[in-house]
Amino acid sequence: MWFSFWRSRDRFSLDELRYLTDQLMKVQVVNEVNKDFVIEALRSIAELITYGDQHDTSFFEFFMEKQVMGEFVRVLRMSRTVIISLQLLQTVSIMIQNLKSEHSIYYMFSNEYINYLITYKFDFRNEELVSYYISFLRAISGKLNKNTISLLIKTQNDEVVAFPLYEEATRFAFHEESMVRTAVRALTLNVYHVGDESVNTYVASRPHADYFLKLVEFFRDQCISLNEWVAKTRNNKSSETTSKILSAVDDIEDNLYYFSDVISAGIPDVGRLITDNLLKLLIFPCLLPSLRTEVVHETKFDAVASLYVLCCILRIVKIKDLANTVAAALFCHIVVFTPSSEARLNACTCGVCFAHEGQEASGGVGDLELDRGSFRLTHNSTVCLQKSIRDVSIHDQEESHLAIRDALLSYITTGDDVQVMGSINVMATLLQTKELDESMLDALGILPERKKHKKLLLQALVGEGSGEEQLFSGEGSITKEGCGDELTSYIDRLKNQYGVSCSCPEVAESPRVHKFQVFDALVSLFCRSDISAETLWDGGWLLRQLLPYRETEFNNNHLNLLKDSYMKCNSRLIEEFRGSWPDLLITVLCDEWRKCKRAIEASSPRKELKCILLPQHKLSAEDQSDSSLAAGERLCELVKVFVLFHQLRIFSVGRPLPDQPPINPPIDFPEKCRAKTAGVDNIGPKPSTELSLVDAVPCKIAFERGKERHFFFLAISLGSSGWVVLAEELTSKVHRGVVRIAAPLAGCNPKVDDKHSRWLHLRIRPSTFPLKDAVNFTSQGKTKSRGLVDGRWTLAFRDESSCKSALSMVVEELNLQSREVERRLRPLLDFESDLERAVSYLNSSDLEPSSPRIPINSL
Numbered sequence: 086m087w088f089s090f091w092r093s094r095d096r097f098s099l100d101e102l103r104y105l106t107d108q109l110m111k112v113q114v115v116n117e118v119n120k121d122f123v124i125e126a127l128r129s130i131a132e133l134i135t136y137g138d139q140h141d142t143s144f145f146e147f148f149m150e151k152q153v154m155g156e157f158v159r160v161l162r163m164s165r166t167v168i169i170s171l172q173l174l175q176t177v178s179i180m181i182q183n184l185k186s187e188h189s190i191y192y193m194f195s196n197e198y199i200n201y202l203i204t205y206k207f208d209f210r211n212e213e214l215v216s217y218y219i220s221f222l223r224a225i226s227g228k229l230n231k232n233t234i235s236l237l238i239k240t241q242n243d244e245v246v247a248f249p250l251y252e253e254a255t256r257f258a259f260h261e262e263s264m265v266r267t268a269v270r271a272l273t274l275n276v277y278h279v280g281d282e283s284v285n286t287y288v289a290s291r292p293h294a295d296y297f298l299k300l301v302e303f304f305r306d307q308c309i310s311l312n313e314w315v316a317k318t319r320n321n322k323s324s325e326t327t328s329k330i331l332s333a334v335d336d337i338e339d340n341l342y343y344f345s346d347v348i349s350a351g352i353p354d355v356g357r358l359i360t361d362n363l364l365k366l367l368i369f370p371c372l373l374p375s376l377r378t379e380v381v382h383e384t385k386f387d388a389v390a391s392l393y394v395l396c397c398i399l400r401i402v403k404i405k406d407l408a409n410t411v412a413a414a415l416f417c418h419i420v421v422f423t424p425s426s427e428a429r430l431n432a433c434t435c436g437v438c439f440a441h442e443g444q445e446a447s448g449g450v451g452d453l454e455l456d457r458g459s460f461r462l463t464h465n466s467t468v469c470l471q472k473s474i475r476d477v478s479i480h481d482q483e484e485s486h487l488a489i490r491d492a493l494l495s496y497i498t499t500g501d502d503v504q505v506m507g508s509i510n511v512m513a514t515l516l517q518t519k520e521l522d523e524s525m526l527d528a529l530g531i532l533p534e535r536k537k538h539k540k541l542l543l544q545a546l547v548g549e550g551s552g553e554e555q556l557f558s559g560e561g562s563i564t565k566e567g568c569g570d571e572l573t574s575y576i577d578r579l580k581n582q583y584g585v586s587c588s589c590p591e592v593a594e595s596p597r598v599h600k601f602q603v604f605d606a607l608v609s610l611f612c613r614s615d616i617s618a619e620t621l622w623d624g625g626w627l628l629r630q631l632l633p634y635r636e637t638e639f640n641n642n643h644l645n646l647l648k649d650s651y652m653k654c655n656s657r658l659i660e661e662f663r664g665s666w667p668d669l670l671i672t673v674l675c676d677e678w679r680k681c682k683r684a685i686e687a688s689s690p691r692k693e694l695k696c697i698l699l700p701q702h703k704l705s706a707e708d709q710s711d712s713s714l715a716a717g718e719r720l721c722e723l724v725k726v727f728v729l730f731h732q733l734r735i736f737s738v739g740r741p742l743p744d745q746p747p748i749n750p751p752i753d754f755p756e757k758c759r760a761k762t763a764g765v766d767n768i769g770p771k772p773s774t775e776l777s778l779v780d781a782v783p784c785k786i787a788f789e790r791g792k793e794r795h796f797f798f799l800a801i802s803l804g805s806s807g808w809v810v811l812a813e814e815l816t817s818k819v820h821r822g823v824v825r826i827a828a829p830l831a832g833c834n835p836k837v838d839d840k841h842s843r844w845l846h847l848r849i850r851p852s853t854f855p856l857k858d859a860v861n862f863t864s865q866g867k868t869k870s871r872g873l874v875d876g877r878w879t880l881a882f883r884d885e886s887s888c889k890s891a892l893s894m895v896v897e898e899l900n901l902q903s904r905e906v907e908r909r910l911r912p913l914l915d916f917e918s919d920l921e922r923a924v925s926y927l928n929s930s931d932l933e934p935s936s937p938r939i940p941i942n943s944l
Contacts, residue, residue: 392507530599
């Protein structure tokens, strides 16, 4: 038999298939002697069936006639070696994946052979077998449609009672191997997207609905793991913790995108299950309680991690009920979501007041029972929760009266950099969530005026009186706005479905009051000096989204606070004219102006959410050194803040924002300036170029110990640029020399030595701006420069008079340089004066009484 197997035959022929099938039927036992033949026969049959499906229908007709699938099952039963199981699963997978004919697929699924292979008790202790088995299941799911899925299910009274493919696949949904989990998710999505109503009812009913419960529990565990790494990063940021956070972020986002894909399949009950589980297992008991202004060591989640996860859920999982329920929950007191051990409640004896760790309680007054069919809090748990709220201790009463929305605003006004960034991102996420009703945004105080104006305009066009009245009402007539039917309905749902009572009086206030609160928080943020410029830009983006149309909605207090912050930043910028980097100040300012304009006018925040967890390097106390590198970082941060404040002031007064900052152009320099006398052009002194030494002062300098060199020293400036030059005299030309070394003039800090009056000390900073191309940040958050350090020159002159002359020359050129920078930036610096003149003009009596008066900050 073995000789005949290897004899020469046409490989892709019906005879070959017939021969292989006959030989396989003769196999009565699979052992070490014939296992290689069986493996080769299985592989070859799959190859021939795939070939025949595309070229010759007689191949598959023979396959059906001889019941070859039955032979496959027989071989599997008699085999005791894993390798046969692996080959058989691979063989059937290849056949299913490559069969194109609907008739062939229908035959493969029409008998119980496939379901038998699905439910066969394989030895899954072998990891390779698990991978082959899951690939086999996924191959089957790839061929599912409304016709083929009916062949793989078992029904009774028109109801699905068994679906082996789905049941067996979901057993591996939380396998330790990520590739297996990914394959299972792809399989389940294939099932959901078939759109079979009976199957949809089956997967959303008990006990199969437990799959969605376990999904959320698995997701919650990943969030807890992320929180642990975030906490470790706070204490010690390293490459390991950063890598772990990024890995956890990827896993969390993958899970949420899977939730989104499941919801997009359009199974209403599944969307409800995911919503209820996310709220009861994660958002209510874990995320919202952590948004406290006081430090509670028992809190399971860090506020920053909670803000990140909350943003991710709202951005990725597009469920209207979920988004609106979370928005309504922001008006509730934090204490109603806080477990008793964290809130230190006196009367509540239960461990938690919400579903925790996905466990069902055993019963009792204070226990939470989780009905996995309806996913509702029991009456006992609601009573326990309400009793806990009534018995809050005196220490926690102030905290209990703080709504979550107020806590977010408190983070903006008093939180650290990452808390500010997280809170702003939550508001930005809510603002951009299309599933969120506009009345919710209005109640939260973050409804953009353009959206509100559009809504009122539509109401006016269709003849609704209230919309027309509000749209065309005068500035002095402010209508009393309620919280809206949408918010009321979701607050009622919180109480009836989740046992959460919203007793915040702020809900009944006018949305305009809430908007003023948001404005107050953002303007207070801009008055803070302990927040990074990048985070302030995020605040600028949010303020720009909310910027009103009418002057009455942006009050004088806001304008005065912005003006004060702007003037302080203006003064600090003027100090930089004599700092270490005035020669690059204008370039950096123009560059940051364009970036800031794009950032705050963008349709969405420019940074990824993961930046909340991995904030950029921020200047610390140890960075406040005198080095030019630290000075460059401070300058860049200052310019970012100045540009933001300036653009906000322009927005606040209703002026259009130019693409470039208003600065004066450079001017031609007089012929008598030192640079012109030396013959230096606009490019500046380059090594080996010739120049005049008329104003130069001879000196000596040693770049190596014991090796003094003679040079002529010259300080020159051209506009905002300047250099200190060491040149060698040309013997062939009188008062002419060749440039050997040129360094930046700015930041040289000239100083005569205290003990040697003929020595002049200069600091030589790098010629390039460090934050542009020379600095990166290590995983520990410390700056690391690429060889850019400050140099030191000590110049020895022949006498004290020459040293003083050189010092006077340096100081004179520094003054010229700083004055030119100030001249060019004068339009920016005089903005407030121009604004006051404009206000004075608008308020002057020269205007005709009948002339319409335009608000100064009207858009």
